[in-house]
Amino acid sequence: MRNIIGKYMDTIDALKLEERILHHNTLILGEEGSGKTNLACRIRNFVIDSEVPTFYMDFANSNEEDVELRYKDEHFNYIRFDETAEFEAAFDELVAQRKHIYLAVNPTFFSNKRDEKSKLSQIIAQQVLLDNYYYFFHDIENLNGFYTKFEDFLLYMLSFVNLQKYGFTFLAQPHPTFENPHLKLLFSFLFVGKCSNANYFNTATLKTLQKNKFYYQYRTDYPTLLFNDIKSSMVKINEYDPEL
Numbered sequence: 001m002r003n004i005i006g007k008y009m010d011t012i013d014a015l016k017l018e019e020r021i022l023h024h025n026t027l028i029l030g031e032e033g034s035g036k037t038n039l040a041c042r043i044r045n046f047v048i049d050s051e052v053p054t055f056y057m058d059f060a061n062s063n064e065e066d067v068e069l070r071y072k073d074e075h076f077n078y079i080r081f082d083e084t085a086e087f088e089a090a091f092d093e094l095v096a097q098r099k100h101i102y103l104a105v106n107p108t109f110f111s112n113k114r115d116e117k118s119k120l121s122q123i124i125a126q127q128v129l130l131d132n133y134y135y136f137f138h139d140i141e142n143l144n145g146f147y148t149k150f151e152d153f154l155l156y157m158l159s160f161v162n163l164q165k166y167g168f169t170f171l172a173q174p175h176p177t178f179e180n181p182h183l184k185l186l187f188s189f190l191f192v193g194k195c196s197n198a199n200y201f202n203t204a205t206l207k208t209l210q211k212n213k214f215y216y217q218y219r220t221d222y223p224t225l226l227f228n229d230i231k232s233s234m235v236k237i238n239e240y241d242p243e244l
Contacts, residue, residue: 003018025193027184029174036171078104101133137168174200
């Protein structure tokens with residue numbers, strides 16, 4: 001079953017994805033090679049199995065031939081963002097058919113002015129997408145440029161929380177932005193893989209992690225008087241084999 005994605009390291013229990021992950025937000029952090037893409041692919045499979053269309057934004061602006069094979073299943077529909085009528089027509093057709101979308105996009109298309117909404121922002125915030133799609137934001141190579149350009153990052157993410165029917169998953173390398181306590185409150189599920197920079201998280205534990213091992217935190221789905229309890233565990237994510 002594709003909802004079983006790994007196991008806990010401190011018990012014999014399997015790590016399972018449940019329905020609530022569709023409606024809450026997930027943050028996946030880790031350095032290159034830590035297994036972020038593998039984990040995201042497993043979440044994507046679960047969303048697809050739940051009959052929810054996925055909108056995957058690749059901010060590394062990858063060419064189609066460079067996209068990992070694990071994404072190139074029967075649900076893979078690649079398109080590259082540009083500010084043309086041809087792009088809009090092709091994109092609108094995919095959305096109208098509720099197709100799963102893999103969008104390669106250069107983050108410089110975002111506006112760097114707070115009072116100016118870019119064409120990219122307008123397109124990905126269409127109500128038909130917010131009502132029907134589960135979003136993935138995947139930043140790999142352009143991290144510093146992304147956050148420099150995308151100055152209103154926090155407010156932008158808050159807007160998605162307020163408008164979306166479903167949740168979203170954000171993948172990135174560790175960055176001080178994610179130490180913001182207000183930003184952390186956006187995420188019910190936090191996976192932190194190998195992270196050796198002393199400025200980020202508990203590096204005594206994280207800097208030696210092997211691929212596909214994550215420090216996993218999640219907010220329970222029963223509230224306390226103050227806030228939902230946070231549970232923490234070490235987990236190992238199964239390597240995804242597209243042939244299975």
